[in-house]
Amino acid sequence: MRILPKEIETLWTLFTAPVVWALHFLVCYVGAAIYCAKQDAVDFGFGVVRAGIGAVTVAALAMIVLSAVLAWRQWGFGTYDPPHDDPTPHDRRRFQGFATLLLSGLSFIAVVYTAMAALMISGCFQ
């Protein structure tokens, strides 16, 4: 049985991790904003919102880690060093893998930054 999905040949995988960041950011912001606007109409506290943000953060980080692992494989598990500038499909794939890996790292940090907001702030405070 294959644990990791088969490698796919496309430019779009490069954007996986930043897209996950964007969705995570949007869910956190929209979720909290709607809660704060409608808090009188619902019967749960801000703690639930924070727990929800925690849950989507874990899910987002897991997806980013998966994207990083796939990128690491595409890069060749670090066997080859940059700059990956040979005119071959092989080096092109290594480049894609390495750039995707870097983006996964940045997205991971950015998701943690977003989540930290919910760690520090305990209410809507308008």
Added chain:
Amino acid sequence: MKPPPIAPEEVRRAQEKRLRDVWETPSGWRYWTSVNNTQVGVWYTATAFAFMLFAGVLALLMRTQLAVPDNDFLSADFFNQAFTLHGTVMMFLFAVPMFEAVAIYLLPPMLGARDLPFPRLSAFGFWSFLIGGAFVCGSIFFDAAPNAGWFMYPPLATDKQYSGIGADIWLLGLSFIEVASIAAAVELIVGTMKCRAPGMRVNMMPLFAWYLLIVAGMILFAFPPLIAGDLLFELERMFDWPFFDAARGGDPILWQHLFWIFGHPEVYIIFLPAIALMAMIVPTFAQRPIVGYSWIVLAAVGTGFLSFGLWVHHMFATGLPQISLAFFSAASEAVVIPTGVQIFVFIATLLAGRVIFGVPMLFGAGGLAIFIIGGLTGVMVALAPFDWQAHDTYFIVAHLHYVLIGGMLFPVVAGLYYFYPLVDGRKLSDRLGKIAFWLMFVGFNVAFFPMHLSGLRGMPRRVFTYPEGLGWDWLNLISTIGAYVFAAGFLVVVFDVLRPKSRQPALERNPWNAGTLEWINEPDENWGVRSIPLIESRYPAWDQQDLIRHTDEGRFYLPDAEEGRRETLVTSVLDAEPIYCMRVGGNAVSPIVAAFALGAVFIALTFEWWVATAVSAFVTLGAILFWAWTGTAEIPEKPGKDIGLGLTLPLYRSGPESVGWWAMFITMVGDGTAFGSLVFGYFFYWTIHEDFTAGTAGPGVLWPMAALACFVAAWLLMLAARGVNARGSAIGMRLAVGAALVLTAVGSLTGLYGPWVHGMDPTAHVYPAIVWVLVAWTAVHGAVGIVMLLYCLARSFAGKLTTAHDIDIHNVVLFWHFLTVTAVTTFAVVGLFPLAL
């Protein structure tokens, strides 16, 4: 690699003559019908600089007024017009168009293409920009310029008493220019992804192209929210639909959201292309490849994404929940990481190389130093508590000028000095360049650094004067002196560009000994490259031996134009393998007519001249249809051609392999974003009200659902039409298209009937207004779809749309996918969401 064979001398002479004839620049008045990137790029750049000088003069007027307390050099109202126009022109008519201009000029030679895939679209974009820009700038001479600040906040800007016609000029003039920006985005994305020279895989693309690809993608998601906002704004001003009027359920904050969802990414849309110029200049002046190519890609993509999570930091003082502020504060701090990576990559490249300190490097390095100061104050104002203190003061004015002038203007001047030989075959003066740099660098800091202090001492931005004795007097006087020094420096640059250089000897090609492909272009030939080379390196001019000579000898692809047509290659996205040979549009009047007619639509709308609007709209439609009919999806005289090096490629491709399909896809992504912004508006109003229908009637369920069913059925019919056409049945295709046409018309009318029959009055409250907007948006798209279907039918009857030549039907079906998503979303939201309340 063994060098490709060379053709005999007389054959080459004949090839060159044919190529030269095909790509020749027209003379006389027809010169202006040229669509080639070398002409359009230069016009575009020159126009953007001209607008910049105009806005610079406005800035000097303002600085003169502020030089001393209680000054009466300018009236308060003129001052308002001056700062509004200054900001508007610098952002919309200089910073963004400048990057489009430079990209149109530089991208084809960098990618080894003869031209961009849609040269007529570039020309259309340029003419639109010129007309819209002249209209907006000209208003100040009639005392009618916009005067509510470059971000046009309601309720000030929706107040017709105060803002007069200026706000309409702003909204409509700039909407028109935004159309040009989206046209440029389409052009640049398709050009970068599909028109690279064979062998230029994604890991060998010039970094400029990487940046441009990301920036063009950002435009697709950043500009449409502003277009949607403009639409709502203009509906309020023209027809009194209360989107931003709190008394009738509207909310001015929605405008701020829509404006800054555009406005913050825009800062990076401006900054990234300028830094892209640095990514080309730094390796040349370090005489070595960039250190950390992949890291630059990381930075470009990362900044592109993160920049969409920053917009609320312009709204920290509006009373949003603190948790919301914190999310945006966090993203604002995170974007520092990729921004910093680029600067470290440049420093590392310079450290690893042997640096030559020419004028371009001087401007580049000086710009980065200024930018870093602006970045650091950016980190400060990204913290909400600090921002609450500094908000709307001169501290912000200082911050944004440090970022924009350091991050955009200085690198652009660096690029001007660097790329000038590519345009003219001569260098600008080193001596004048250095004088200009020091005047600008010193002048800039003298002008803007004191503003940090005047801001911290409480001076609000946009005041036209101030009393003495508040501790602002000297700081303002110093700023004014600095502004004049800075302007003097820029005038030296202008003089250097305009001074006659015919006595200066022409340089040989590639005078900086750069490594990238654009330098193999011949400045005195209009064809770009003599033959399209096979790329095997990131820096082909350094690494590929005899590349210039072999290219000039026509040893590579497309060395000839036997059929007398302008041609370039379309290659695959990842590995740049040749797919087909594309015939690009030649010089034409239709883009000019279309641009002028569309400009007339917007101008007539400003003055509410309805008949003129309708006539101009009709002319626009006619020009576009003529343009499409005569210039697109042309059936070639033979299925394929030999493009050299023993390779035969087809001349016609449809669906995802063709560039037209990609253009439609990209346009519709932008269109979808605008629609998404309107849907966001609907739900925004829901969040701010207890009952956002305010007890008024909705469109009901029946009519929206009937409309939804019609649109879905039309979509299925379109899928069937494409299928039966592929199987060879022209009649079946026509029947399916005809049925889809009827269903779309019925669906659009049914959709409009829902709010109509329930008597929804869009001026009474924001709820009926937003429902009408969504439904009308869908109906207008349905009408556009009907025009496309009629076009397909006409093409089919004319024998231009057949089983083998089916570009049109593929592209229209693609439009239909997006139309169906729009219709399903609209009718589900307006019909079903009220039930869930």
